[in-house]
Amino acid sequence: xxxxxxxNYVRIYETERKKVDFKLRDLLKGRDPISLYVPASYILxxxxxxxxxxxxxxSAKVAGGKYNQVFNAALAxxxxxxxxxxxxxxxxxxxxxxxxxxxxKKYDLNSAILAGDSLLSVAYEYLLKDCNGNxxxxxxxxxxxxxxxxxxxxxxxxxxxxxxxTIDEYIIMITKKxxxxxxxxxxxxxxxxxxxxxxxxxxxxxxLNLGIAFxxxxxxxxxxxxxxxxxxxxxxxxxEGKKTFLFLKALEKAKENDRNALLEVVRxxxxxxxxxxxxxxxxxxxxxxxxxxxxxxLYTNLALKAVDxxxxxxxxxxxxxxxxxxxxxxx
Amino acid sequence: xxxxxxxNYVRIYETERKKVDFKLRDLLKGRDPISLYVPASYILxxxxxxxxxxxxxxSAKVAGGKYNQVFNAALAxxxxxxxxxxxxxxxxxxxxxxxxxxxxKKYDLNSAILAGDSLLSVAYEYLLKDCNGNxxxxxxxxxxxxxxxxxxxxxxxxxxxxxxxTIDEYIIMITKKxxxxxxxxxxxxxxxxxxxxxxxxxxxxxxLNLGIAFxxxxxxxxxxxxxxxxxxxxxxxxxEGKKTFLFLKALEKAKENDRNALLEVVRxxxxxxxxxxxxxxxxxxxxxxxxxxxxxxLYTNLALKAVDxxxxxxxxxxxxxxxxxxxxxxx
Numbered sequence: 315x316x317x318x319x320x321x322n323y324v325r326i327y328e329t330e331r332k333k334v335d336f337k338l339r340d341l342l343k344g345r346d347p348i349s350l351y352v353p354a355s356y357i358l359x360x361x362x363x364x365x366x367x368x369x370x371x372x373s374a375k376v377a378g379g380k381y382n383q384v385f386n387a388a389l390a391x392x393x394x395x396x397x398x399x400x401x402x403x404x405x406x407x408x409x410x411x412x413x414x415x416x417x418x419k420k421y422d423l424n425s426a427i428l429a430g431d432s433l434l435s436v437a438y439e440y441l442l443k444d445c446n447g448n449x450x451x452x453x454x455x456x457x458x459x460x461x462x463x464x465x466x467x468x469x470x471x472x473x474x475x476x477x478x479x480t481i482d483e484y485i486i487m488i489t490k491k492x493x494x495x496x497x498x499x500x501x502x503x504x505x506x507x508x509x510x511x512x513x514x515x516x517x518x519x520x521x522l523n524l525g526i527a528f529x530x531x532x533x534x535x536x537x538x539x540x541x542x543x544x545x546x547x548x549x550x551x552x553x554e555g556k557k558t559f560l561f562l563k564a565l566e567k568a569k570e571n572d573r574n575a576l577l578e579v580v581r582x583x584x585x586x587x588x589x590x591x592x593x594x595x596x597x598x599x600x601x602x603x604x605x606x607x608x609x610x611x612l613y614t615n616l617a618l619k620a621v622d623x624x625x626x627x628x629x630x631x632x633x634x635x636x637x638x639x640x641x642x643x644x645x
Numbered sequence: 646x647x648x649x650x651x652x653n654y655v656r657i658y659e660t661e662r663k664k665v666d667f668k669l670r671d672l673l674k675g676r677d678p679i680s681l682y683v684p685a686s687y688i689l690x691x692x693x694x695x696x697x698x699x700x701x702x703x704s705a706k707v708a709g710g711k712y713n714q715v716f717n718a719a720l721a722x723x724x725x726x727x728x729x730x731x732x733x734x735x736x737x738x739x740x741x742x743x744x745x746x747x748x749x750k751k752y753d754l755n756s757a758i759l760a761g762d763s764l765l766s767v768a769y770e771y772l773l774k775d776c777n778g779n780x781x782x783x784x785x786x787x788x789x790x791x792x793x794x795x796x797x798x799x800x801x802x803x804x805x806x807x808x809x810x811t812i813d814e815y816i817i818m819i820t821k822k823x824x825x826x827x828x829x830x831x832x833x834x835x836x837x838x839x840x841x842x843x844x845x846x847x848x849x850x851x852x853l854n855l856g857i858a859f860x861x862x863x864x865x866x867x868x869x870x871x872x873x874x875x876x877x878x879x880x881x882x883x884x885e886g887k888k889t890f891l892f893l894k895a896l897e898k899a900k901e902n903d904r905n906a907l908l909e910v911v912r913x914x915x916x917x918x919x920x921x922x923x924x925x926x927x928x929x930x931x932x933x934x935x936x937x938x939x940x941x942x943l944y945t946n947l948a949l950k951a952v953d954x955x956x957x958x959x960x961x962x963x964x965x966x967x968x969x970x971x972x973x974x975x976x
Contacts, residue, residue, distance in 0.1 A: 350799035401762060405755040424736040424802060427758060431732060432795040434765070438788040442781060449781040450773060457769040464763040468681035471755060 315635060323635040330371050330381070334364045337389055342436070353421045354429040354436075357396050360412045365528075365640075367392045369499035372636075373517045376628050379507025386443040387506055390456070391499050393437035398463050398495075400430035405471060406554065410547065434460075444506055452505050459498030466491025473557045477580060481562050485526065488559075492532075493525025510625060519620035524637055527613035531640065533558035534606045537594055540644050549590030555583040559609065563602040572596050614641055646966060654966040661702050661712065665695045668720055673767070684752045685760040685767075688727050691743045696859075696971075698723045700830035703967075704848045707959050710838025717774040718837055721787070722830050724768035729794050729826075731761035736802065737885065741878065765791075775837055783836050790829030797822025804888045808911060812893050816857065819890075823863075824856025841956060850951035855968055858944035862971065864889035865937045868925055871975050880921030886914040890940065894933040903927050945972055 338358040342351040367388035374384040402408075403416040404426055410416065418426035438456075445452050469487040473479045500521035504514040536551040537560060551558045557580075565576045575596060579585055585593065597603055614637050621633040669689040673682040698719035705715040733739075734747040735757055741747065749757035769787075776783050800818040804810045831852035835845040867882040868891060882889045888911075896907045906927060910916055916924065928934055945968050952964040 347796060347799050347803060349803050350796055401758055404758060427732055427735060428795060428799055428802075431761075431765075432792070432799075434762075435788060435791040435795050438769075438784070439792060442785050442788060445781055445784075449784065450776050453769070453780065453784055454773050457766060457773060460766040461763070461770060464759060464766050465678060465681055468678050468759055468763075471759075472678060472680045 315631065319631055320635060323632045326632060327368060327636070330368055331364045333385075334367045334388065334392060335361050337385075338392065341389065341393075349425070350428060350432050353417060353425045354433050356420060357400060357411075357417055357429070357433075358393070360414050362412055364392060366395050366495060366499040368636075369496060369521060370503035372632060373500040373503030373509075373521075374507045375503075376624060376630060376633070377504040377507050377509030377513050377517065378628075379503075379509070384444055384503050384506045386440040387445075387452070387502055388499075390437040390439075390441035390444075391495075391502065393433045393440065394456070394460060394463075395495060397430045397434040397437065398467065400426055400433070402467055405467070441502075448505055448508060452502055455498050455501050455505060459495050462490045462494035466494070470556075474555055474583065476557075479557045479562060481559070481566065484557065484559060484562050488526060488529040489522070492529040493522050496525035496528065497521040513624050513628075516620050516623040520617045520633060520637075523613045523617035523620060524640065527610045527617065527637070528640055530559045530606055530610050530613070531643065533560055534603065534610070535644065537597060538603065547587075549587070549594070552579065552590055552593050553584050553587060555579055555585070560597055560602045560606050563605050564597055564600050567600045567602065568596070572600065610641055614638070646962065650962055651966060654963045657963060658699060658967070661699055662695045664716075665698045665719065665723060666692050668716075669723065672720065672724075680756070681759060681763055684748060684756045685764050687751060688731060688742075688748055688760070688764075689724070691745050693743055695723060697726050697826060697830040699967075700827060700852060701834035703963060704831040704834030704840075704852075705838045706834075707955060707961060707964070708835040708838050708840030708844045708848070709959075710834075710840070715775055715834050715837045717771040718776075718783070718833055719830075721768040721770075721772035721775075722826075722833065724764045724771065725787070725791060725794075726826060728761045728765040728768065729798065731757055731764070733798060736798070777837075779836055779839060783833055786829055786832050786836060790826050793821045793825035797825070801887075805886055805914065807888075810888045810893060812890070812897065815888065815890060815893050819857060819860040820853070823860040824853050827856035827859065828852040844955050844959075847951050847954040851948045851964060851968075854944045854948035854951060855971065858941045858948065858968070859971055861890045861937055861941050861944070862974065864891055865934065865941070866975065868928060869934065878918075880918070880925070883910065883921055883924050884915050884918060886910055886916070891928055891933045891937050894936050895928055895931050898931045898933065899927070903931065941972055945969070 341358060342355045345351040370384050370388040370391050371381050375381060399411060400417050403411055404418050404423065408416050409419050414420075416426075417429060421429075441453065441456055442449070466487055466489070470491055473484070473487065497518050498521070500517040501514055504517045509517075533551065536558065537549065539548055547553075552561070561576070561579070565573070568576055575593070579593070617637050618634060621630050624630055672689060673686045676682040701715050701719035701722055702712045706712060730742060731748050734742055735749050735754065739747050740750050745751075747757075748760055752760075772784065772787055773780070797818055797820070800814075801822055804815070804818065828849050829852070831848040832845055835848045840848075864882065867880065867889065870879055878884075883892070892907070892910070896904070899907055906924070910924070948968050949965060952961050955961055
């Protein structure tokens with residue numbers, strides 16, 4: 315990939331990201347009652363990577379369509395994502411999201427539950443705007459993504475109170491909670507422009523594997539991330555006793571004292587902020603930070619192999635760039 | 646309407662209601678994770694009137710279709726309804742629903758939020774099973790119902806903290822929160838069997854007006870209802886400081902002492918259980934129980950007028966019977 319190509323991909327991504335941001339900012343403007351839509355709007359106004367809508371757009375394009383055929387669907391996917399964030403933040407008692415107060419902190423529990431629900435309702439509304447002949451398939455894909463994300467969140471919650479969780483179970487959980495949504499984004503973009511079945515399949519697999527890599531990277535950033543850029547407190551997963559890839563891998567490898575220290579996290583359902591560094595050192599000693607990096611690379615490679623199967627004469631460079639830049643991200 | 650006809654309508658309603666109950670009982674069986682679907686199943690297992698799915702079925706039938714063309718859609722509507730019940734009960738801090746513990750009481754807040762979300766996701770899944778050529782219209786109708794019910798719930802919450810609410814504002818609120826869902830049920834049943842536009846419209850208007858009548862009746866039953874049959878504590882709306890039709894009408898009519906007593910409810914955001922009888926007597930004195938009955942009759946008549954416009958040669962008797970029996974219900 316030449317420097318010029320990379321520059322070009324960054325430009326494309328940033329242009330579309332800004333368009334998504336811009337549209338989301340005013341998307342609920344003028345809607346009544348404001349007691350519902352102002353809180354819902356609050357989360358849409360926080361800028362983010364907008365990875366999911368961008369995947370919808372890029373997938374439509376690479377499959378032979380145009381951005382404007384799927385722009386509403388792209389917004390729908392981002393709204394669905396934000397619906398999950400709002401409800402997850404309530405369940406996780408999270409106080410910060412993208413460096414801002416979470417919705418239930420800024421407003422209250424009831425507003426947050428309902429703002430989430432309404433974002434989901436408006437998401438379907440927007441998706442329908444881009445549905446034509448293939449409405450049923452597109453809506454089935456979107457709905458399947460929703461079903462999976464609920465199941466994933468439930469598994470994630472289960473894992474917090476379970477003593478033992480295997481790495482395989484963890485992969486199933488993040489597949490449902492994170493990766494299926496990225497898979498759906500790719501599938502939806504392709505479906506809506508009536509792509510060839512083999513292209514839909516290739517893009518879906520790209521999204522799925524990218525999603526798994528993305529989530530493990532997220533787990534990794536919780537430990538090695540830059541607090542300011544990441545927008546979350548470092549070590550938050552440990553503090554909350556979350557069974558991340560790194561934690562489970564560490565538990566698999568640790569012996570004696572380290573193992574006891576890790577089991578302590580499970581027993582106490584988390585640790586104090588002051589203990590984060592101690593656990594970071596255990597992770598480093600056991601080499602699980604490297605393990606995570608390898609796992610991320612493995613799934614990224616699977617994603618790249620999938621996108622290679624897209625029909626010839628299509629420019630898949632941006633999919634390569636995207637997968638590689640997600641690995642290098644620090645937020 | 647002859648006694649024989651009424652018997653027949655009761656039999657039809659009960660047969661379909663039992664089928665719906667039966668299907669809902671096992672609908673989530675075998676799904677994983679059970680931590681998600683067992684709580685979601687809990688609410689589906691509580692038997693109810695199943696008014697919304699029955700409206701889907703009857704509307705499909707009267708428009709020339711068959712029950713089995715829309716049975717999954719009927720279940721979808723009931724699941725959507727139960728999604729709203731779960732989240733509303735959290736927001737209202739309700740402890741009882743249909744005589745059983747509410748979901749967040751039986752389980753916990755997180756399970757209840759997620760069980761609600763997942764019921765909505767499975768609702769769309771089921772709706773899609775019955776969508777064919779008209780998928781887009783049917784899904785738009787369903788989604789519009791969802792948007793409206795979120796807005797209605799938000800208005801309802803607003804009203805609790807607002808000093809003044811007019812009867813007109815109240816009608817808008819219950820239209821969104823309750824009536825649009827009944828309208829959608831009728832519309833959906835008709836849409837899915839590709840009914841004539843005029844029949845779809847007539848059925849929609851029937852559902853809408855029936856819904857308004859239904860909600861005012863609900864407000865009325867909170868005061869004059871049989872606690873055991875109604876499954877809720879009598880006077881619950883007063884205790885929670887809800888601005889029901891009866892309350893707003895009373896406030897409109899009351900003078901001096903009565904007015905002050907009513908304004909006290911607003912100021913204190915509710916009353917004690919021991920005060921319910923006092924307010925019931927104020928309602929009786931002011932005649933708002935009769936006012937509510939008249940309003941219910943008014944909207945019921947509008948519903949009946951609408952259903953009269955359905956194409957000739959269709960048997961609309963059961964729609965008459967249904968509207969009239971809802972007025973007479975005590976639960």
